[in-house]
Amino acid sequence: MISDYRRAALALAVGLGLALPAHAFTACQVTDVGGIDDNSFNQTAWQGVLDAQDQLGIDARFLESQAETDYEANINSLLGGDCDVIFTIGFLLGDATQAAAEANPDQMFSIVDFAYDPPLPNVLAQVYATDEAAFLAGYLAAGMTETGVLGVFGGINIPPVTIFMDGFAYGVAHYNAQKGTDITVLGWDPETREGLFTNNFDSLDDGRAFAQNLYDEGADIVLPVAGPVGLGSAALANELGAEELMIIGVDADLYQTDPERGHVYLTSIVKRMDRTVFEVIETAMDGAFEGGVIVGSLENGGVDLAPFHDFAGAVPQELQDELAQIRAGITDGSIPVGGE
């Protein structure tokens, strides 16, 4: 009986589908609390949807989360058939995405920075080997520091944040091992898994305060791994001057997304969420979507080190050559980024 109705509904739907012009594919996105215009994390992922809008002609919608309590409600309000695929941006949306995916097995989801074990059939996870690019950034920073002290702090102590800090710390350690130097990293100990965290992803004031503390302790290069919080650190560097304090950006190439303070960014550890989001949309449009994991790595361009821009002349050629060698070593597996 029920299946008869279903069949009838299906026939009707097919009939309508043939009669009406094909409805545009719609991609929807729920951001984390940083907001869609955070210059880094959420914005990069949204860029992938915008690119798809330009190149593939899809419709796009987004919902910004203002608090963690919004995740579930926001995902729910995108359900109901209008969205072909729902992107949830960030590790902290892991639980809410899982709940929604299990309750709505016919809805396609894709989450950034969270992989389910075992994988869910209707969730395509996008994760990144960010430590590979962060390793390069650590090596670069170690080669560029004048004071011999580097600083790093994170947003929240979750794997997609600490993987930046791990890679950075091990990159510095690799430099020390190669050159016999003793450059220290403040703010993260990859062994004890303890370090500096603002415990939020939205306070620019914290970004300034944490960078100030690290600067006071002698750091002349700081890596803030906290989305828009890092913009506060960049504001401090802008006031002090880049010769006093340089910032390494994360997620996007902050030289481009934060052009007013571009001159303080030594480089950025870019996480090409735009690329993987675009890829997921293409897969879904082709009807080839299935649950699983996409990994962005140095090799496939999913993560990378941004150009040096204003510092292109300041980074010695020798260091640049070493970085190229290390990059090759990471991609062929001869240099482990997880510490020696």
Add this chain to the structure above:
Amino acid sequence: MSMQDTLDTASRKLLERAAPGRVDFENLVVVPLFAVVAALILGALTMLATSVEPATIGRSYLALLQGSVGSLAAISETLTAAAPLILAGLGLALGFRAGLFNIGAEGQILMGGMAAVICGFSFSHLPFAVLMPLCVISGGAAGAFYASIAGWLRAATGAHEVITTIMLNMISYRLVDYMLRLPWVQRPGRADPISQSVPPNAELPALLQWLDPNLRLHAGIFLTLLAVVVVYWLLFRTKLGFEFRASGASPEAARYAGMRASLIIVLAMATAGMLAGLAGANQVLGVLGRASPGFSAGIGFDAIAVALLGRSHPVGVLFAGLLFGALEAGGRQMQVDAGVSIDLIGIIQALIIVFIAAPLLVRALFPWGFRRPDSGDGRS
């Protein structure tokens, strides 16, 4: 002031005393209603000023309506969002009635929620009929305890509750951060501050999931309605409630009448904190299923607005909470359907408060909505 004016004022006062129903009606219903209308109009003007198309503005208000009351899912979301606002708002309203300006609902929500979560996973072997009420009660108790610290400081030392409750909020944020990292609280396998999950037998049961698994409405709404009735009864039908209101209206007179001011302050704060703590328990046991930093999500501050909008009356708080819940649920739909920034909902909410806080402004904007004070024909 001329003689005539003085007489007018005096006669109006007399009239108000003679016809309290009409004046109450205007203050409790007409002013908030016009405040909402004025805020929506100003919100539309704000959108126009930020170069949003008029058609989009129309669509966004339609989405606001649809997203708040337009479907079962919308109503479920509105009620889910309203419940904690009403609970915490009742507590604040009770405090206002007793002359206490309690800003600490946020911290009390956090403490109540933490207690409820810890109760949930610590006694997960208990059956639902015991565990769920126990965790709700422990949430209320923790909120009551936390708020009575500020009450005690006020009663014993005269420290103003505005300052102490704000400071207690700050302490609660860091205390929650700390507690969530304690090994016996933190979720196994996670390095970030997040608690273990609340077991199903401690949860406030979902009411409509047999219809659609995405409907989040849960039994906390009954708790909320019960709280409205109890607070009404407490305030207007008991001796203690009379003492609260008397202390609020005139502390001096209350003291001369033999009321124990210090005890009343502590009790009023504790009751307010209990209600905020219940709001916290409602969130973690009904909606979130766990605690994480900032799970209070500003509810404690929105609840101040709810209490003010509801004119510190339990029934008023109920409707104000429903309105704010509707704005929250509808605001989401506004963003989805019309692409209007969620910040705009914040602006509209703030405008409502501004208009509510300035009843004379509303009366001046909508003079035809109110009885003219000087036309007093004395019929009513």
